[in-house]
Amino acid sequence: MGGAAETGQHVPEATGFSAVLSAHNEADAATFIGRMAELELIRQLLVGGTTRLLTLTGPAGVGKTRLALEAGVRFGGVFPNGVWFVDLTTIRDPAEVTSAIVESLGLPDAGPAPLHERLSACLQGRETLLILDNFEQVCRKPPTVSSMGASNPGLT
Numbered sequence: 001m002g003g004a005a006e007t008g009q010h011v012p013e014a015t016g017f018s019a020v021l022s023a024h025n026e027a028d029a030a031t032f033i034g035r036m037a038e039l040e041l042i043r044q045l046l047v048g049g050t051t052r053l054l055t056l057t058g059p060a061g062v063g064k065t066r067l068a069l070e071a072g073v074r075f076g077g078v079f080p081n082g083v084w085f086v087d088l089t090t091i092r093d094p095a096e097v098t099s100a101i102v103e104s105l106g107l108p109d110a111g112p113a114p115l116h117e118r119l120s121a122c123l124q125g126r127e128t129l130l131i132l133d134n135f136e137q138v139c140r141k142p143p144t145v146s147s148m149g150a151s152n153p154g155l156t
Contacts, residue, residue, distance in 0.1 A: 032070050035063070042071045046129070047078050055136065068131045081126035088134040097138055101130065 045051040056064040069085065076083040086104040091097065098116050102109060111118050 032066075035067055035070075038067055039071060039074065042067075043075055046071070047075050057136070065133050068133065072129060072131055076129065079127050079129040081128045083129040083131065085131045086133065088132060088138050091134075091138050094139045097132075097135070101132075 042054065045054055056068055058064055072083040072085070084101075084104055086101050088097065088100055091100055098119060099109065102115060102119050105119075105122065107118065107122055109115070113121070
């Protein structure tokens with residue numbers, strides 16, 4: 001099965017840049033206090049290491065989302081094709097995760113190929129950080145993310 005480039009299909013670009021992250025980050029970076037050890041560990045794993053899938057865990061309300069957003073802001077320059085925040089707080093069906101990612105990237109939701117193939121084609125060859133907020137509440141087993149990561153080595 002050939003990719004979009006092989007078949008001559010136009011692959012839509014994501015319609016934003018790392019700046020889209022700032023719209024979701026209501027707190028000022030100057031007010032981010034503490035958690036420097038966690039930020040450093042995230043930097044070591046995502047920027048300096050070989051980790052491509054990182055899960056932040058903890059009880060509700062401890063600041064996992066805020067920490068992930070701060071890491072995206074601070075280390076986003078390492079991902080030339082952007083940092084994307086995907087809010088999954090309203091999603092309960094694992095089948096809707098791909099649609100939520102596509103929507104966050106600003107890709108058209110209709111096309112000739114299945115949605116997951118279009119998403120994979122869009123991410124192919126790019127160095128991108130996806131922050132999936134509340135993913136653990138939707139999927140215990142991440143088939144969508146696993147398959148996206150396998151076919152897109154620049155996706156973190």
